[in-house]
Amino acid sequence: SFKKVGSILVEKQIPLTLYRSSASGAKVVIVDHPGAMVNAEISFATAHQDDSGLAHTLEHLVFIGSKKYPYAKFLTSLAERSYGYINAFTSFDNTAFSIKTVGAEGFVKLLPVYLDNLLNPLLTESAYITEVHHINGEGQDAGVVYSEMKGRDFREHLKLNALTLGENSPFAKNLGGDPKVIRETCSLEKIKSYHKKFYRMENVIISVVGTVPHQKVLDVVEEFQNSNGFMKKDDFVRTYDDYTPPAITGKTVERMEIPAECDHGTVHVSWRGPDIWGEEIFPISQLLKYLTAGPEAPLYRQYINCSTPICAQVDTRSDKHKAAVIGVSFQGVNSEFLPVEKEHLFKEDLINLLKTHKFDLERMHDILKRDIEKIGLFLEGDVCDSIFSEVRLYQNYAPGISPESDELKHLASCHIEECEKALNYGEDYWKGLVEKYFNENFVVLYAIPSKELIEKEKKEEDERLKKQAEDLGEEGLRKCREDLEQAVAANKASEASPDLLKEYAAGELTDFAVIPV
Ligand SMILES: [Zn+2]
Numbered sequence: 001s002f003k004k005v006g007s008i009l010v011e012k013q014i015p016l017t018l019y020r021s022s023a024s025g026a027k028v029v030i031v032d033h034p035g036a037m038v039n040a041e042i043s044f045a046t047a048h049q050d051d052s053g054l055a056h057t058l059e060h061l062v063f064i065g066s067k068k069y070p071y072a073k074f075l076t077s078l079a080e081r082s083y084g085y086i087n088a089f090t091s092f093d094n095t096a097f098s099i100k101t102v103g104a105e106g107f108v109k110l111l112p113v114y115l116d117n118l119l120n121p122l123l124t125e126s127a128y129i130t131e132v133h134h135i136n137g138e139g140q141d142a143g144v145v146y147s148e149m150k151g152r153d154f155r156e157h158l159k160l161n162a163l164t165l166g167e168n169s170p171f172a173k174n175l176g177g178d179p180k181v182i183r184e185t186c187s188l189e190k191i192k193s194y195h196k197k198f199y200r201m202e203n204v205i206i207s208v209v210g211t212v213p214h215q216k217v218l219d220v221v222e223e224f225q226n227s228n229g230f231m232k233k234d235d236f237v238r239t240y241d242d243y244t245p246p247a248i249t250g251k252t253v254e255r256m257e258i259p260a261e262c263d264h265g266t267v268h269v270s271w272r273g274p275d276i277w278g279e280e281i282f283p284i285s286q287l288l289k290y291l292t293a294g295p296e297a298p299l300y301r302q303y304i305n306c307s308t309p310i311c312a313q314v315d316t317r318s319d320k321h322k323a324a325v326i327g328v329s330f331q332g333v334n335s336e337f338l339p340v341e342k343e344h345l346f347k348e349d350l351i352n353l354l355k356t357h358k359f360d361l362e363r364m365h366d367i368l369k370r371d372i373e374k375i376g377l378f379l380e381g382d383v384c385d386s387i388f389s390e391v392r393l394y395q396n397y398a399p400g401i402s403p404e405s406d407e408l409k410h411l412a413s414c415h416i417e418e419c420e421k422a423l424n425y426g427e428d429y430w431k432g433l434v435e436k437y438f439n440e441n442f443v444v445l446y447a448i449p450s451k452e453l454i455e456k457e458k459k460e461e462d463e464r465l466k467k468q469a470e471d472l473g474e475e476g477l478r479k480c481r482e483d484l485e486q487a488v489a490a491n492k493a494s495e496a497s498p499d500l501l502k503e504y505a506a507g508e509l510t511d512f513a514v515i516p517v
Contacts, residue, residue, distance in 0.1 A: 001225075002028065002218040010387060010412040011379055018406060019218055024201035024225045025232040025403025028218060029391055029411070031209040031383075038107040038210035039384035042118060043096040045239035045396045046198045047170035052186040053177015054194040056090040057132045057145050061191065062097075063088075064127035064491065066113075067120035071496035072127070075110070075117050078496075078504050082106035086114075092161070092171050093240070093321060093396045095198075096388070104212040108220055109504070111206075115224045119199055128188045129487035137481030139469025141183055149176045156266070156447045159256055163443040164270045164325045166246045171321060201225055202236040202403040207391045209384040232403050240396050245323035248272045253343060253444045259457055260449035264332040267346045268445040270317065271437055273324030277399060277410060280433065282418040283425070284326055286371070287433055288316035290364050291354070292328060298357045302349075303330060310337050310345060322397050326437060338448055346444050354438045359427045368419045375416050386413070 001023035010016050010031065019028040046055045063086075064072045079086045084101035099114060101107040133143035154174055162172035177186065208217060225231070248271065274280035292299045292314045303310045312332030319325045330346065337345055378386070390413050394401070398410040472480065 002222060005406045006408045008408050008412045010383070010390075011375065011414055011416050013379060014383065016387070016412055017214065018408060018411060019214075020403075020406060021201070021222070021225065023232065024230050025236070026201040026221060026225065026230075027205045027395075027406070028221060029205060029207040030212065030214050030217065031207070031387055032211065033209050033383060034211060036102055038101045038104055038208065038212055039098070039382075040100075040107060040111075040206065040208040040210075041096050041098045041384075041388045041391070042114065042204060042206050043094050043388070043392050043395060044118075044198050044203050045093065045392075046090070046095045047239050047243070048092070048173035048175055049170070049194075050185070051174040051178040051181040052190065053145065053149065053174060053182055054186070054191055055095050055198075056149075056176045057128075057182075057186060058121075058123075058191050058195055058199075059088050059090050059095050059097075060131045060145055061123055061127055062117050062121040064124065064131065065122045065494055066116040067122065068116045069113055069496075070122055070494060071500070072491045072494045074496045074501075075113055077501055078113060079110055081501055081504075082110055084110060090175055092175050094392050096392065098388075104210065104216070107208070107210075107212060108216055111217070111220045112224050113504070115221070119201075119224075119228065119230065121195065123188060123192055123195065124490070125188055126487035126490035128191070129484060130491055132186065132191075133182050134484050134487070135468070135472070135480045136484055137477055139472055139477055139480070140465060141179070141468075143182075145177060146179060146182055149174075149182065150179050152176060153259070156256070156258055156445075159254065159447075160268050160270065160443075160445050161325075163252060163254060163445060164248060164272070164327075165321060165323065169243060169245070198239065200233075200236065201230045202232055203239065205391055205395045207388055209387055236403060238402065240322050243322055245272075245321070248441045248443060250441060251347060251444070252442075253347070253446070255446040255448060257450040257453050258447045259454040261451060261454070262449050263335045264312070265335065265338045265449055266447040267311075267330040267333050267338075268317070268327060268447070269330075269346055269350060269442060270325050270327035270445075271439065271442045273318065273320075273326035273437065276320045276322075276324050276393070276397065280437075281320070281324060282415060283422050283429075283433060284324075284437060285316075285318045286364070286367060286419075286422060287430060288318055288326060288328070289367055290430075292316050293367070296360070296363055298353060299328060302353055310334060320393060320397075327442075338446060343444070351438065351440070354434050357434075359430055361427055361430075364430065365423060368423050372416055372419045375419070 001021045002019045003022060005018040005020050007015055007017045014031060014033060016029060016031045048055060063075060076086050082101060084099060084106050086099055088097045099110060131144045133146040136142050158172050158174060165171040274284055291297055295305055299314045303314055311330040315329045315331060317327045317329055394411050398407055400407045
């Protein structure tokens, strides 16, 4: 059922071919790249509905066994034996699973096992207990995902996203799971229905970078979907089709406290960027570089390289979701510049600086030329990460995409060409871009460090844990301990035997593609 949609060259050099299954709507991207390594990514467009971290917990749970391979960590052990490496991540827009193997043979062998883990996971209660959340015998909350998220604080980023992409948007939800919400509302049932909604063939793109026989890869996917009866259904809605990013109107200034020991704060200033598929999205990222990078950059001179430095660092932000958010983040802002009376520094003064700055075309040309060199060098090396991220953007947001249609031109970057084109733009073009995008509609977010907040949150957590242990009592704690022990034992019992692993492992290191020298 797989038909070739077409081929296109990444950066006018590297051939990329897109295939689509007319039966399932699944898509396979194969990028022919010389070398012994095969890098692949299986990506789903996933959106966060709340703060319980369903996408992230699911990302962990799929490795605990599947219908056809009901063995815990089978895939990971198998990959190791096939000289391969498995990884996964959850972002604001995707859950993606990667696999790296030496040679195509190992890849082709692992792919059906991987797909079965992703599309037919067992999602057992015992795995939920150990991987997601449980209360241990001491009355403390634990679990792999829970512990991971306890160490991370997304509040600043989420607030920024709420202000720029919408309070109720998937981008304002904790992508890994808020520990409190994981404890209180996450459940195996919720994870199962999340899986049902997003993990389907219409919502998958399998991207492969390396030297692989295309037909063999397609055959594996075909065989997998046929044997499982995974066919296209009418109820499929592309993940982000329903989401419309709100406009940023007027000036909004928000302040938030973040738990931090230092005295320095961060100030983020954000605007709505150009259409992510339009002609201006690439130049705007170059313009941001021009404004901030290096001692000659206007923002660097104004905020750092001056008699009384305002901050320690200026970073740029150019986030591409369905809409782009562009902006600058002033890091390590001295406390004397954080009060309300000094807000003009990051509002009127900033806008004024951008508008009155005398444009240095020569420096812009240097930036563009350096980038052409950098991209050229990078194309000779490890291109897969940038290809995978282009594919994900395409999967999530490219216009005109469905299980029945594709728009190949959005799938391959051509930044070198864009740099060359930008070398011809005059001062007026760049000034026009500043005028158009760094306008009066923006959001300023102050993240102000607070030692008290650290203390307060620690105290609250200690009290909560104390109360939790008291409420459980001796009997309750004993039950927690037993449940955990049983779950660990059940997971352990479901691990594959070495013999079984051997049977599945890849063949000899003989027919692997190598770069001719
Ligand atoms: Zn994780």
